[in-house]
Amino acid sequence: MVNPNIQGKRYPRSAAYLVGREKIREFARATFASEESIDLAAAKAAGHSDLVAPPTFPIVLQEFGLKLVIADPEAGLDFSRVVHGEQKFVFQRPIVAGDLLTSELSVASVKSLGGNHMVVFDTEIFDENQVLVCTAISTLVVRGEDA
């Protein structure tokens, strides 16, 4: 299951992640984005400095934080019993190629519900000036031993 005492715990800031233009294209194509959405000229014409990452791209950064939780003996999170319940991204501004990002995950809540645990993780993503760019909010359902 998961240790309810990790509610409120903050995990260390990630290493810097440089958002690459071709990584954006690779992720966009894997999520069936149209070619127009990864056209550099179109992005610049829309006023962006470079290609804009698809809206679900921050999941790549959220993943770094979750790895810390999985490796944390205090959390006791059994990942084989985890189901992704909900996911949300809130943008302060779009992520563009060339951004140097860091992320920091905290445990917003741990709740017990019918033998399962619901854990909400907030991942804040900052640019190199330490300005918040995006928050990724993930709810994981950890199935109980009998579920």
Add this chain to the structure above:
Amino acid sequence: MPEISELVIGDVVAEKNFNLDRDSLVRYAGASGDFNPIHYRDDVAASVGLPGVLAHGMLTMGLSIDPVVSWLGDSGKILEYGVRFTKPVVVPAKGRAVITVVARIAELDLEAKKARIDLQTSFDGNNVLGKSQVWVQL
């Protein structure tokens, strides 16, 4: 760029079908870094009691917003996007799973020039995402 004054609540602004096969899942695993084998190995999926190899929930979430991005013409206009994962998408070893996405205007904030668009993502006659909502800047 759509004009907010011309939008009406309930209007369908975009609709698209997506064909997922096993190659799609492997490509998404590589791009996202999510290499959970339940998304590409039948034996592993069966061993944990799943009905088959499943598409990554995040792949379904990721493709579901593409029709809205195309409609906007700029993914930088997305302010917020959230979903609830309600049903799995089973992807067969041969052939493909067809996912249908319909995007409708659900709420308009004329002052802030923001709109909420609700997405209906279905597979095999069932909605696979719940509370799938996007806020966009117009």
